[in-house]
Amino acid sequence: MSVSISMTVNGWLHEAAVEPRARLLDFLREDLGLTGTKEGCGTGDCGSCTVLLDGKPVNSCLTLAAEADGASVTTVEGIAADGYLNPVQAAFVDAGATQCGFCTPGFIVMATALLDDIPNPTEEEIRYGLAGNLCRCTGYDKIIRAVQTAAAGDSPRIPLRPNSDAS
């Protein structure tokens, strides 16, 4: 029997009926078409599916859609604001912190949450805070630099659509 849920995702209200076994990850990807949230492991070990649930970073693969009934969810698609990349996103682009790009959405969401929690983290705090997000391409170095850049307020200002704001 399906479960009726009501959820605000990236600011928009959704009402839906979901299978009990459907995870928040499945609901976002299959029902809402928000495929930016990735499934890398399905066991909470890689962080590629990280979303904000009522402002807190969680693994959407470990959260049933039904459990997010009544909640507010932010995915990587909704994390930029006002037509510009958020500082973490902009720093990732600038630093070359994204290679294959598959882990990137999870890192963006988690790093954004990390900086909300600890605005001026040490490198140790960044490395610890991001330990639930695996990256196989970068060796993490440029990711750490990007988060440091974002924390320092040194991210470039990058419009979401590169040509819409070109000077």
Next chain:
Amino acid sequence: MSRYEYVAPSTIDEAKDVVAEYGDDVTPLAGGTDLIVQTRERSRPVRVLMALRRLQALGGHELQDGILRVGAMASAYEVARSPTVQQVAAALADSAELIGSIQIMHRATVAGNVCNAAPSADTGAALVVLDAEAVVVGPEGTRPIPIHDLIQGPGQTALAPGEFVQDIVVPVAPPNSGSAYERHTPRKEMDIAVVGVGAFVRLDEAAEKIEEARVALCAVAPIWPRSLKAEGAIVDVRITSIDWHDVGQGAAADASPISDLRGSASMRTELLKVYAPRVIKLAIARAQQNSRNGA
């Protein structure tokens, strides 16, 4: 079967009704960080998931009348980062911080960690040394179960069908005491204990001698056993005279480790000899600190 029902009662009474209706088929769902994987990999058959998330009474944590109450739905993150928990139940804060990543800590609960009944559950051994109890709700009413007795073996608990944990209660220890929990993992984060040790000590007024101690072991037995031998090697002994070699040997003697993919039995035995002294020393240092602060 990979399909199941999902119900989310909003009061304890409604939850009891769910239990009355579905009986043994009910599996309580707290954070779900273990359970959802187990259902997907079908290592744990589930017919009816009873979500506890709407039960207001199960949320949060508070210190009242010398008792720390941790609600079944309080997240590991909330517990680990709580100054209150860090102060009065440091071993619990230590162990909750070890539950997976930040993301997992936001979903996982201490109650779920102990009810999953993995011998490697870090909060289990921590709560044992803190003399904690689970307050359990069931068809027959409410009853306490000491955490030490909650785990009966890997994946096995003392919970009767239809029972679920409402709170974990931890008696607050006197100021001249301290606790700690540490574990060995190959990686620094995102791992499961190969060996874990929890320790609680209460010192004399001069903070020179241990008057009371509890030591519990993780991932080296089917349950989270106390190590009475390690305790015996430190109780009524001046701190400066403790034979740490004996402490390690005692902990190793009270373990019954197996070999598995995370380490051999002999590796676990060797690690216990290292970790039991390390963790007890940390608990003593905290007790001395608390003793100074309390004075």
Next chain:
Amino acid sequence: MVDTAVARDAKIAGGHRSVGSPAARIDGIPNVTGASLFGADYSLPGMLWTKILRSSHAHARITRIDISKARAHRGVRAVATAEDLPQDRDAASRMQNVFAGEFVLFVGQPVAAVAAVTEADAEEAVDLIELDYEPLPAVIDPLEAMEPDAPVIRHSADPIDRSEQRIHTDVGSESEEETEDGNVSSEVHFARGDLEAGFAEADVIVEGRYRSAVLHQSYLEPHAALAAWDAAGNLTVWCSTQGQFHIRDEIAKIVDVPATQVKVIGTSIGGGFGGKLGGLVTHMAAILARKAGAPVKTVIRRSEELGGGTPAPASVIDVKIGAKHDGVMTALEGRVVMDTGAFPEAPMSIATLLLGAIYDIPNFKLDGYEVLTNKLSVTAYRAPGAPNSIFALEAAVGELARRLELDPIGLRLKNEIKEGDKWPDGEPLGPIGLRQCLEAVRDHPTYQSRSSEPENGKLRGWSVAAGGWPGGSGPAAAALHLNEDGSIRVLVGAINLTGTSTGFAQIAAEELRVPIERVQVILGDTDEAPPAPVSGGSQITYAVGTAVKRGGEELMRLIKNVAAERLKVEPEDLEAIDGVLQSKSDGEKKIDYALVAGAAIAAGGPLAATGSKPRLPTAPGYAVAFAEVLVDPETGQVDLVKLLEAQDVGFAINPKSVEGQIQGGAVQGFGYAVTEELLFDEEGRPINTAFLDYRLPTSYDTPDVDAVIVEVPNKHGPYGARIVGEPSIIPPGAAITNAIAAAIGKSVYDQPMTPERVLQALGRPVGDAS
């Protein structure tokens, strides 16, 4: 922390505008906003989901398979088995065995698959497939498999298809001989000089048996494909692949239609590292979609990746080195046994050859054996085979340095292989950068600040290692077009991995003298784009980049001709700057590319050019790593505190991308050395099939990685570029294990050096794990 362009040749760097600059990735924004679409992100109306039934036996005969109940289950639209394959059952290669035939050869081997309306329907239907096995004796250990009385596990007499394996490099493969008996599927032998005399001449001999574990490539994106047939019998497959033309040809064989009827659309790929060349899911998606008459999506879980994928091989390598007191090496003997799992595809010959490719040793004998066992069959993982043999070689060289009390870098400089020397297969080397890499490490502040001082009861050690890789270079083409607005369009058939499209844009911008923003790179599918080799063997920039450069040169020539006609000047008089052509003799005469495009359309038609290149000689890349570790002697825990790697890339077209490649490879080397190992039980069952227990290094385990770019130009590659992607994974693991050996003062014979193995090396009584 990164140092850029340490040794860039002034002549090469001179005058470049676009190449050589650290341009931001042109796909950076879609990656950070979640807009990039990967394999599992594609869907079609009416699409079905897949679930795979896998073997629970390491070796068995399938005596009965009954799919009738599964077919009758709710939502099921197709059930496929080996009956649906065109070829004889039990083909000799893994990829042609989409489903097991008469025999299953490893736990996790697909036996059947179900396509159904929901994933739950498919999962339930798989449980309803009835399967009986007759268990057969299995062989799990490669050395046991070589024993004369071992059960023979080979069932196919077909020739072995090694096309996929040779993508990474075919160096050394001519020497490889296939064998027909027993479990040794192939062997290779290289020798030079007089081995006995070489050892007799030596003052010191070190030897050891070095074991490497099975590793998984662990790209973060599991294999995913979506297949759909149209009414005319044409197949389209969206998939995450390292080579869309390669996989198109493989799929065509399996579904038995001409390759021209198969269109592969390579999606964004969430890492591959060699593990996404084969058809782990594409083939079955295509088969199921045809049977079901509906689009089928096949995505496997991480547990299936680790428990049923194509990991990198384990090996047992014996190395014996003789040297004089002054460190000059006189003899080398090596024997490589590489465990290929249930199908032959191990990079054994290159692993064997590489033992003799780092140092110039006059007398050597190198033998290699590829051995079949009843485990997951293997495939490539970034510089396949090299981390195994370089670990063995460099552990022995490290021990030599300790025995002779020589500086590890000095010892290596004394013996390094150089231009003009020959690899064991007789190929003389062109210019290489091994010496420059050794010197770059030696001169780096991180190396200069090395220490052996213990800290808080932890032992500290440091060391270095060197490695090299030949790489591949397949034929490639690129199509370039001058758009009407004066911008440039580049069409290539390569998939986008590791920022290659940014590199192509930089090359086109360079040749056509336009800003990079004026270049549009289109990664076309197999119907649209000119052929490209797979993204394997580090060859994409080297091979496709050369094609783009040649096409760019030609398009520039065409543009200049049109402009010269319009401006009434000679083409040679024209200079291109930022999309404008200007007369060198008369500055008033100029024309921008948009006007050229318009003029061309009015005259001879739109301007387009193709760049094409044949197979080129390989452009070997060498790398040298330095590592410093702290080891807890009580727990065996290794803390990697410093990691530095210098790599010769010939010329860094995009230094930022190259640094990222070096850093990423270095941390994968850390995985080899310390954290990663796919474990099997006695029955050959993979037992750590989740990322919880198959441990990739996390950010918290990993230190800053210092990357040093060394540039010793290669004459064939664009602007002097040589291969980039693979060499960086090779020496860091060996440097780390050597540093562990230095810290604990004991020889190290295994990678990964888990805490338990460290304690064993220290003589502690641990290690009764079965």
